[in-house]
Amino acid sequence: MMRAPWLKEGIAARWLAAAALLISLAMVVGLLAVVSAVAGKAFWPRPLVLLRLADGRVLLGEVWTREADPNHPGHERWRLKTGNRDLEGQDFVWVPKAAVVAREVPAGAWLVERREYGNFYGFASELHTPEGIVSATDERFGDALAKALQRGRELVEEERHLLDRLAALHAPVVKYGARAEGAKSERRRQRALAALERARGHEEENAPPLLARLAEVRHQAEEVTLVMTAAGGQEMTVPAAGVVRAVPVNALGLGARVGLYLSRWWEFLFAEPREANTEGGIFPALFGTALMVFLMTFAVVPLGVITAVYLNEYASGGMFTRAVRLALANLAGVPSIVFGVFGLAFFVYGVGGTIDRLLFADSLPTPTFGTGGILWASLTLALLTVPVVVVATEEGLQSVPDATRDGARALGATRWQTLRHVVLPYAAPGVLTGTILAVARAAGEVAPLMLTGVVKLAPALPLDGVPPYLHLERKFMHLGFHIYDVGFQSPNVEAAKPMVYATTLVLLALVVVLNLLAIALRARLRRRLSRSAV
Amino acid sequence: MTTGAAALRTRSLLAGFGSTAVLQAIDLTIPEKQITAFIGPSGCGKSTLLRCFNRMNDHLAGFFRYGEVLVHGRDAYDPALPLEELRSQVGMVFQKPNPFPQSIARNVSFGPRMAGVRDPAVLAELVEASLRRAQLWDEVKDRLHASAFQLSGGQQQRLCIARALASGPQILLLDEPASALDPIATAKLEETILELSREVTIVLVTHNLQQAARVAHRTAFLYLGKLIEEGETAAMFASPRERLTEEYLTGRFG
Numbered sequence: 001m002m003r004a005p006w007l008k009e010g011i012a013a014r015w016l017a018a019a020a021l022l023i024s025l026a027m028v029v030g031l032l033a034v035v036s037a038v039a040g041k042a043f044w045p046r047p048l049v050l051l052r053l054a055d056g057r058v059l060l061g062e063v064w065t066r067e068a069d070p071n072h073p074g075h076e077r078w079r080l081k082t083g084n085r086d087l088e089g090q091d092f093v094w095v096p097k098a099a100v101v102a103r104e105v106p107a108g109a110w111l112v113e114r115r116e117y118g119n120f121y122g123f124a125s126e127l128h129t130p131e132g133i134v135s136a137t138d139e140r141f142g143d144a145l146a147k148a149l150q151r152g153r154e155l156v157e158e159e160r161h162l163l164d165r166l167a168a169l170h171a172p173v174v175k176y177g178a179r180a181e182g183a184k185s186e187r188r189r190q191r192a193l194a195a196l197e198r199a200r201g202h203e204e205e206n207a208p209p210l211l212a213r214l215a216e217v218r219h220q221a222e223e224v225t226l227v228m229t230a231a232g233g234q235e236m237t238v239p240a241a242g243v244v245r246a247v248p249v250n251a252l253g254l255g256a257r258v259g260l261y262l263s264r265w266w267e268f269l270f271a272e273p274r275e276a277n278t279e280g281g282i283f284p285a286l287f288g289t290a291l292m293v294f295l296m297t298f299a300v301v302p303l304g305v306i307t308a309v310y311l312n313e314y315a316s317g318g319m320f321t322r323a324v325r326l327a328l329a330n331l332a333g334v335p336s337i338v339f340g341v342f343g344l345a346f347f348v349y350g351v352g353g354t355i356d357r358l359l360f361a362d363s364l365p366t367p368t369f370g371t372g373g374i375l376w377a378s379l380t381l382a383l384l385t386v387p388v389v390v391v392a393t394e395e396g397l398q399s400v401p402d403a404t405r406d407g408a409r410a411l412g413a414t415r416w417q418t419l420r421h422v423v424l425p426y427a428a429p430g431v432l433t434g435t436i437l438a439v440a441r442a443a444g445e446v447a448p449l450m451l452t453g454v455v456k457l458a459p460a461l462p463l464d465g466v467p468p469y470l471h472l473e474r475k476f477m478h479l480g481f482h483i484y485d486v487g488f489q490s491p492n493v494e495a496a497k498p499m500v501y502a503t504t505l506v507l508l509a510l511v512v513v514l515n516l517l518a519i520a521l522r523a524r525l526r527r528r529l530s531r532s533a534v
Numbered sequence: 535m536t537t538g539a540a541a542l543r544t545r546s547l548l549a550g551f552g553s554t555a556v557l558q559a560i561d562l563t564i565p566e567k568q569i570t571a572f573i574g575p576s577g578c579g580k581s582t583l584l585r586c587f588n589r590m591n592d593h594l595a596g597f598f599r600y601g602e603v604l605v606h607g608r609d610a611y612d613p614a615l616p617l618e619e620l621r622s623q624v625g626m627v628f629q630k631p632n633p634f635p636q637s638i639a640r641n642v643s644f645g646p647r648m649a650g651v652r653d654p655a656v657l658a659e660l661v662e663a664s665l666r667r668a669q670l671w672d673e674v675k676d677r678l679h680a681s682a683f684q685l686s687g688g689q690q691q692r693l694c695i696a697r698a699l700a701s702g703p704q705i706l707l708l709d710e711p712a713s714a715l716d717p718i719a720t721a722k723l724e725e726t727i728l729e730l731s732r733e734v735t736i737v738l739v740t741h742n743l744q745q746a747a748r749v750a751h752r753t754a755f756l757y758l759g760k761l762i763e764e765g766e767t768a769a770m771f772a773s774p775r776e777r778l779t780e781e782y783l784t785g786r787f788g
Contacts, residue, residue, distance in 0.1 A: 403632040407694070410590060411645040412621040412701060421648070422634050
């Protein structure tokens, strides 16, 4: 039987391959496009719309979605973000389009982003300062407001600084108190008690002036307030120290809008989160992810390379190596949550618990290393990604020509010298390929981290100015977990939606940046191997 | 029969892999500071014999050996003789140029560095001397720190010779060194080999009878693992003693 020519010539296969490629490309591009589009406009200022309803209500806010009303087929309804959570108890209201009598975009409407209770939408009335009251209609209002907000920021900064110093004064009291309580011998107890006494004395001596200053700062902060009027007529007093930014959105020109947009991105990337992560920035998560991947790389590369070198250069290639290779291949397919459970049992409870018993016995039962932390999370991910590094390194080692190995041996190099000076440099690009793949995989993992050290809100970064600077036992925040937390666990899911997409975009960007770094390094190594000087 | 002292000598050398004997009782003496060529059809055992002199066969699976291999009168397989020392005395250059992914200078100084030489001045001197002996110095002196991969095939092969010379061997084993080179590079390489033979003993495995005739002072013909005939190249090529040698030289097989 004659086969159709288009089958015989492989035309069908070629079209099928092209179609598969096209679909794959479309999926990747589509993913990036959706995330970028939603995240890109997340921080763009929306106009503040004033709606008068048939029942007499007046609403001011941003229109977030327009959709068909499921209760009244054929009608449209709008989701309006009205903010003012402390007045209304909710951020969003549904407005049937039919109920809207009048719609305007008032130039005098203000958006006030607050440190607490979310956004406030309304009209500025006056500014209260110790020097007097400035009305919003006054031409000095803009300058006075800018000055008041600046003063508010300074006060918040000072308050935080004072609280940090007070906490630092109190920390030894807690530490020695716990030590005295958990002391195993009377002598130790006495020593801890003496230290506790000294710490208390130190605190009692130094704390009062700080406390006095704190009270003063708080009092001053209450003195500068912005009085606003909501669309419904209620008056609201916002302390200047509680304002992140206050802008008359509708009155802004294009330049000011772009400036607002960029300053929001800046805040998003480099500020701490607020309001249960639904507002503010993601800096701790960004930093935690990068540091965790970094630590993991330090663990996984030596482990993977040594394993690959043993398998490829030393092991004899019998049943044992075959079994190890099979085990590694299977390890790569184990669900990541299983690694999380292993990490919890082995690293956190096993290794960490032992470290606590041996080195931090005094602070027990409060665990130091015996609880999730960035070190255990990094090591768990290192185990998860070790097969990737092993396989890539082995490929690199196998690419070293036998002639090159023979050449080194014939020159009197020992086996180790050959490996160290010829084979490993040759295989370095393969090692880096493995590292790239491991980093890409690790940066996106969430499940194992939830068991080994990730938290919703970490009180401090794992790297700071307090000796020993790198705090491996600390819990940390992670972009992947942040997405899950903000998107599904936050009290205000709808308001946090733009944050979810923006965080996703940042996570993608981080993976891309880490990969580009490794690729650049690999390209440099390859060049060194092939053309230019060593 | 031989001129000068023996550099290499085998006594009833029997060697092979697994259950196959590749060399069958070879008795051969190779004189000092001459070029000796091994010729013979593929699979006759030329390379295996060559690799017995610096024990490169040891790394291959299933290798076995009986009989003696003497390097300047000393047993090459003496357990008390470190492999690294033997190999610094008996250098080797392979079929295909195999420079390391390093600079030209570091390629040449590899052997001494592995042997523990650290002094940069000593190494630099060794690099220059070795490259001069391999007749490569003038071509690379301005780019010693460029990658060895930048060189042409012929230059790479002479670099490999310089690299072997840097360890200070008295004997150099060349395993079909010109098989991957074009005629011009081959001519240059042969010139280098001839020049070197004044100070170093050279053993050359070749498939190319003309090459053996051009450069080798002596020639050994191997067939099916046996040494058929050995002697002065000119005499052997003009009037071979054995019928097999004559048939091979006249191209009736091989």
